[in-house]
Amino acid sequence: MEKQPNSPLDWGQLLKSGNRIFIGSNAAVPNALIDDLIANANQLHDIEVVHIQTISDEKWVEPQYKDLFKVNTLFIAGQKIRAAVAEGRADYTPCFLSEIPALFSSDILPLDAALVMLSPPDEYGYCSLGVSVDVVSAAIRNAKKVIAQFNPLMPRTSGHAYVHISKITASIEQAQPLPEVPAVGFEQRIERIGQYVSMLIEDGATVQIGTGKIPEAVLRYLGNHKNLGIHSELISDGIIDLMKRGVINNSQKTFHPGKTVTSFAVGSQQLYDFVNQNPHVEFYPSEYVNSPTNIARNDNMVSINSALEVDLTGQVVSDSLGYQFYSGIGGQVDFSRGASMSKGGKPIIALPSTAKNGTISRIVSTISEGSGVVTSRGHVHYVVTEYGVASLRGKSIRERALELIRVAHPKFRPALLDEVRKHYWVPNYQVMRPMDVPELGDVGLKILHIGGEAFDLRPLNPADERRLQEFFYSHTKETLLLRYNHHPKQLSREKSCSLVSVDQSRDLALCIVRQHGSVLEIQAVGRYYLIESNNSCEVAFVTRERHQGKGMATILLQEMINIARIRGISTMVAYVRAENKPMLTVFERAGFKRLRSEEPDEVNLQLQLQAEQATESME
Known part of the structure; x- marks a missing residue:
């Protein structure tokens, strides 16, 4: 190995015109080596430069060095590289990062030299590639010559991050602070x-x-x-x-x-x-x-x-x-x-x-x-x-x-x-209405823990069409009768679509879902419909049978009450079959009062939203 820490390298001996060289990556660009090459290139021409992302001044791609370097980047980063590719002064070769080493080893892109930054050798002669092992490791293994800038400021890192000094053809020693990428502010x-x-x-x-x-x-x-x-x-x-x-x-x-x-x-x-x-x-x-x-x-x-x-x-x-x-x-x-x-x-x-x-x-x-x-x-x-x-x-x-x-x-x-x-085929009944419910908070949903399981409470949306169908067909006859006051036998795609394509800025349709990865199942649905004539809303909900009695209906009702209050709705009403004791309990615990009903098998309930809110604030 030729080591000349204070002298320029003899690039005429190390490279020939038309060679292909690799330049080290990311935060480990050997800028001192590149500066030395530019300053002492003499009669060298048409050196093809190959690299991935380089956090550097990227001097080699500047127009004044077009006779010395021809750049072929495998990843575009930095304004100078991006501009050079756009103007045709540099090439871009698309490839998977995992497969770049094979381009070097299979001689698709054979390397005459690799210009890299390393830590100085330790007592055993091993240099660390430091913060940039990536494709630098493959370049060192496959290049005919390895030309190193020993940087005492380069960290020594663990893993497969070392190269022995015997692999180095020539080197200089030059301290170079690693480029820092400042912390970003987030909008x-x-x-x-x-x-x-x-x-x-x-x-x-x-x-x-x-x-x-x-x-x-x-x-x-x-x-x-x-x-x-x-x-x-x-x-x-x-x-x-x-x-x-x-x-x-x-x-x-x-x-x-x-x-x-x-x-x-x-x-x-x-x-x-x-x-x-x-x-x-x-x-x-x-x-x-x-x-x-x-x-x-x-x-x-x-x-x-x-x-x-x-x-x-x-x-x-x-x-x-x-x-x-x-x-x-x-x-x-x-x-x-x-x-x-x-x-x-x-x-x-x-x-x-x-x-x-x-x-x-x-x-x-x-x-x-x-x-x-x-x-x-x-x-x-x-x-x-x-x-x-x-x-x-x-x-x-x-x-x-x-x-x-x-x-x-x-x-x-x-x-x-x-x-x-x-x-693509989209049915004519598929419509797009406002679907966000900002009252649910910043991310538009809430995570619930019920019975040792995690669930999401969120708005229903048009993509839930098939899941709502599955939810409907999971119900027993008894559940359907209690929810709809009759026994519906079908929920068509068109009907399901109308039920999930809700104008959430006016009406409200919430659901509790259990989602594990890409598997999603609706567990409960609650909704209210705005009655503009008297500034009230009618509320109803249904829960999957295996989760009935676990509090999902209570959670949905309380969320809908909160949202209705925020939206300034005066009253909330509900109509429940008289034999549906559990549902009546849910409403009455939430403060609903029974009203006189003309139907003996149906109970009418009402909650004064704004009046109750005013009373609470006075207390």
């Missing part, structure tokens, strides 16, 4: 997305976190979870506090138990200090961490990635805006596929519902011309926006469209329904 809709995603993550799950604001927001809402694990191509500052508090302890992982597994780290100096010689965080190459087979070896694997747009069938666009390439495939497909194969796994795509200051919907009827599908409609189980969670697994095209329209921005929902009708 309200990003916070809301983080809340929704966190609700999909169960205790004991293993999580992959992608890049950007949304994954960081998710981490902020995991503080009350227990026994989480990490298997992720990237880790960021958000894991530090969760690991120190024991929220992330990796104790229930089924692959590398007890260890946080990653391939690169990007964040603040605090993160780089945290991973330095930390035996609880292990770094492995991308072909190992991003292998869908390895990812799937983690039970309850949750992958969280973002997108630029999602169409109404569930196709995900994440590397291009129309004909303009914006980022790359990266590890999204690797982890979506791995999570979908995992026992209890959940592949999630999370994105804001709109772009360009709310003028463009990111939920689209068809993907934009020129855009490419990165993740197929078969890979994604959930799509999350600030308006909720769309569950896609096992859903028909029509059901998927309804689920995705439900989480689109309200102002785009009617147009999306009109658009989807042009291409």
Whole structure:
């Protein structure tokens, strides 16, 4: 090895014109090496530069170096790279992050040299790849020459993160602070997305976190979870506090138990200090961490990635805006596929519902011309926006469209329904009405714990059509008689659709559901209908037989009373069959008073909402 810490390298001996070189990744870009090469390139020309994301000044892609370098990026990140690709001064090669190492080893992209940043060798001659093992490890193994910048500020990390000094062809030693990515501020809709995603993550799950604001927001809402694990191509500052508090302890992982597994780290100096010689965080190459087979070896694997747009069938666009390439495939497909194969796994795509200051919907009827599908409609189980969670697994095209329209921005929902009708069959009775109930709180639902089980209380929505049919046909004749005062024998698709397509800003239809992964079952339904003539509403509800007597009706009634009061409704009325003693008890415990009824087998009940509220406030 030629080591010249204070002298420029002899690049004429190390490289030839037309060579292909790899530049180290993410927070480990060897800027001093690149500066040295540029300053001492002499007669070198047409060096092909290959890399993934590089957090750097990206000097090599600047127009003045076009004769020296030809850039072929495998992931677009940074304004300079993005502009160069858009202008045709650089190429973009789409590929899965897990398969990039094979491009080097199979000579599809043979490397003449790898320019990398390492820690100085230890007493045994081993250098650490530090915070960026990813595809750097494969580049070092497969390049004809390895040219290193020894950086004493590079952390020494655990795992498969070492290379012996004998592998190094030439080197310089130059301290270089690792680039810090500042903590991001979160707007309200990003916070809301983080809340929704966190609700999909169960205790004991293993999580992959992608890049950007949304994954960081998710981490902020995991503080009350227990026994989480990490298997992720990237880790960021958000894991530090969760690991120190024991929220992330990796104790229930089924692959590398007890260890946080990653391939690169990007964040603040605090993160780089945290991973330095930390035996609880292990770094492995991308072909190992991003292998869908390895990812799937983690039970309850949750992958969280973002997108630029999602169409109404569930196709995900994440590397291009129309004909303009914006980022790359990266590890999204690797982890979506791995999570979908995992026992209890959940592949999630999370994105804001709109772009360009709310003028463009990111939920689209068809993907934009020129855009490419990165993740197929078969890979994604959930799509999350600030308006909720769309569950896609096992859903028909029509059901998927309804689920995705439900989480689109309200102002785009009617147009999306009109658009989807042009291409897919949607019945004419399917309508789009206001479906959000803000009175339920920030995330529009409440988590209930009843009899040792967890349930969600939320509004009914158009995508519940089939589930409501199943709920109806689960009832006994006795339940139907008590609820409807007769024995209906059919709930058609059209009727079910009308019952779930409620204008929730006027009437109200709530349900209690039990959802485990993509399996959803309605347990109880409560609704009221507004009577505008006297500012009252009529309320009714029904509970699945096996849950009757557990308090679900009481919970639904109290929620509807609260919402009716907030909306300024004066009175609430109900009509109950006289023999339905349990239901009468529920109403009377809530404060309803019996009124005289002309029907001997029916009891009329009434609750004064605003008057009672005023009395309570005076007390």
